[in-house]
Amino acid sequence: MERKQIVIIGGGPAGLVAADVLSPFHDVHIYEKEKGVGQKFLVAGKGGFNITNSLMGEDLVKKYSPEYFLKDALLDFDSTAVREWLSQMGIPTFAGSSGRVFPEKGLTPADVLKKLKEKLILQGVEFHLKHAFTGFDGDQSVTFKSGRNKIVVQSDYFIFALGGASWPVTGSTGEWIKIFRKNGIRTLPFQSSNCGIHISWPENIQTIHAGKPLKNIAVTVNGFLSKGEALITEYGLEGNAIYPIVPEIRNSLALNGAVQIHLDLKPFNTEEQLVQKVQGKTSTKTKNYAEIFNLDSAQLALIKAFTSKEIFLSPELFAASLKQIAFPVDSLRPVEEAISTIGGIDLQEMNPDFSINKLPNCFAIGEMLDWDAPTGGFLLQGSFSMGHWVGNKILERENH
Ligand SMILES: Cc1cc2nc3c(=O)[nH]c(=O)nc-3n(C[C@H](O)[C@H](O)[C@H](O)COP(=O)(O)OP(=O)(O)OC[C@H]3O[C@@H](n4cnc5c(N)ncnc54)[C@H](O)[C@@H]3O)c2cc1C
Known part of the structure; x- marks a missing residue:
């Protein structure tokens, strides 16, 4: 041959x-x-x-x-x-x-x-x-x-x-x-692809919480779900829970110019289970929420930044919100970093x-x-x- x-x-x-x-x-x-x-x-x-x-x-x-x-x-x-x-x-x-x-x-x-x-x-x-x-x-x-x-x-x-x-x-x-x-x-x-996403964070998240992980979360975009961990960064979010939804985000940004992702901080609990934890409770203090739902300061800052005041004033609404915090995504990180x-x-x-x-x-x-x-x-x-x-x-x- x-x-x-x-x-x-x-x-x-x-x-x-x-x-x-x-x-x-x-x-x-x-x-x-x-x-x-x-x-x-x-x-x-x-x-x-x-x-x-x-x-x-x-x-x-x-x-x-x-x-x-x-x-x-x-x-x-x-x-x-x-x-x-x-x-x-x-x-x-x-x-x-x-x-x-x-x-x-x-x-x-x-x-x-x-x-x-x-x-x-x-x-x-x-x-x-x-x-x-x-x-x-x-x-x-x-x-x-x-x-x-x-x-x-x-x-x-x-x-x-x-x-x-x-x-x-x-x-x-x-x-x-x-x-x-x-x-x-x-x-x-x-x-x-397989890259971080840009989110316009309020200043306190950028300065105080960048570098903190969000463990055991689920993220959804257009019904497409990904579970894992994300890292809060100065520019947005990065990590193995984010990468699988990048194609959906990319497509939506190209088609509509805008897209929202939904963060579930408690993917192992149903909304009903979370609401049950606050049934009969009247306190709406952040400290109490943190204890009841085992939330750290970064998670609390995200909830504060992306939900309304009314939600904080109702334990049931607060409980439900833990499963659906909506953030608008501005864009994907540049090609060089993907x-x-x-x-x-x-x-x-x-x-x-x-x-x-x-x-x-x-x-x-x-x-x-x-x-x-x-x-x-x-x-x-x-x-x-x-x-x-x-x-x-x-x-x-x-x-x-
Ligand atoms: C930080 C990071 C972590 C990763 N971790 C993983 C992981 O854990 N698991 C996984 O599956 N994948 C991972 N990947 C992805 C994986 O490394 C790539 O998908 C893979 O290397 C692609 O292989 P390739 O041979 O197609 O191209 P490359 O590996 O990109 O190789 C292309 C080669 O072509 C050469 N070249 C380019 N232009 C020219 C030219 N004009 N003339 C001559 N040579 C040229 C380049 O120098 C390069 O050596 C990771 C990527 C990055 C950036």
């Missing part, structure tokens, strides 16, 4: 997995503009390093939007397969009670990246660091800038894995989008094997395509699955 030349551009999780699948059979070169590969993967440990999620089958697929686009890739290289692949590299994993999968205690993203790089080097992958992709040069070549030099590289196949646009300091700047647009590939502007982005290459430009229909022998995978998934290990799982799928599809083309 003739060995082909395969150029992978972008050394994030998607590109590295594709290199792993292809390098035993073909000559694989990874071109990366930073001084090291996997820079965004290295920051994935911030706030808990979820390397995949134990959801399987349709339950896994349903976490992705649009579902159809990643379905085959996800089912082919699912979270069990990812864990097996990691384990073979000496990275054992465990699933937490929430389904999030972590590398065993003490293993960091840097350890995982090191093992994967060692494996790729053994399999003959060549790394070309500090090489920024700058354009297409006919059907079979692309150009790079390395220092002051322009380099033209020919290849049988090109796999683009250039990432989205969040955390540009890691190299994922999204600047590549202009090159694709110029070459007639439809792209969509990057937008924040955990992930949507936008990038329009999926209509893509074939089921992740080749780009207008560019023969070019493929695109990972966050540079316009799909979305929540945090909890699903983002990395999506990129791993796409890298694996594209690798296998190229092997099939070459009759392996």
Whole structure:
């Protein structure tokens, strides 16, 4: 079998997995503009390093939007397969009670990246660091800038894995989008996903309560519910209870220019149970409310800021209000700060094997395509699955 030349551009999780699948059979070169590969993967440990999620089958697929686009890739290289692949590299994993999968205690993203790089080097992958992709040069070549030099590289196949646009300091700047647009590939502007939200807080919340967590809450927007924790910040709210409702907030802001979210501070109690706690009680002192409902100063400040005086003057109304504090959301945090982005290459430009229909022998995978998934290990799982799928599809083309 003739060995082909395969150029992978972008050394994030998607590109590295594709290199792993292809390098035993073909000559694989990874071109990366930073001084090291996997820079965004290295920051994935911030706030808990979820390397995949134990959801399987349709339950896994349903976490992705649009579902159809990643379905085959996800089912082919699912979270069990990812864990097996990691384990073979000496990275054992465990699933937490929430389904999030972590590398065993003490293993960091840097350890995982090191093992994967060692494996790729053994399999003959060549790394070309500090090489920024700058354009297409006919059907079979692309150009790079390395220092002051322009380099033209020919290849049988090109796999683009250039990432989205969040955390540009890691190299994922999204600047590549202009090159694709110029070459007639439809792209969509990057937008924040899995990000914080802006709320116009009163001054006391900004100055006194920023940095305090709201634990065990539920948040609803347009009937879509998310449970977990949120952090009060100077600009609004951040955290795992907020990220899953970002797509709904984004859509509503785009459609109507405004959206309200509803905060439930007591998701484990019904309204009736809460009202019962104050039945027959007449005191409307904040101190008493705090004791009866076990509310801290940040929660009380939020209730004060976003409910009317009448509610405080009626124990029953106060009890009921704990389950539905309404805040208007002004906007989403900027793309640069988001955990992930949507936008990038329009999926209509893509074939089921992740080749780009207008560019023969070019493929695109990972966050540079316009799909979305929540945090909890699903983002990395999506990129791993796409890298694996594209690798296998190229092997099939070459009759392996
Ligand atoms: C703070 C943070 C925490 C996260 N935590 C998790 C987590 O715990 N679990 C999870 O599942 N996901 C997490 N994610 C998301 C996850 O890291 C990304 O979804 C994933 O890295 C995307 O992989 P990718 O290969 O598509 O792109 P990237 O990882 O973005 O890689 C793209 C690569 O392309 C390179 N590149 C860009 N432009 C060029 C160019 N012109 N020429 C050459 N190279 C170029 C970049 O330098 C980069 O190395 C986190 C993200 C952030 C920001």
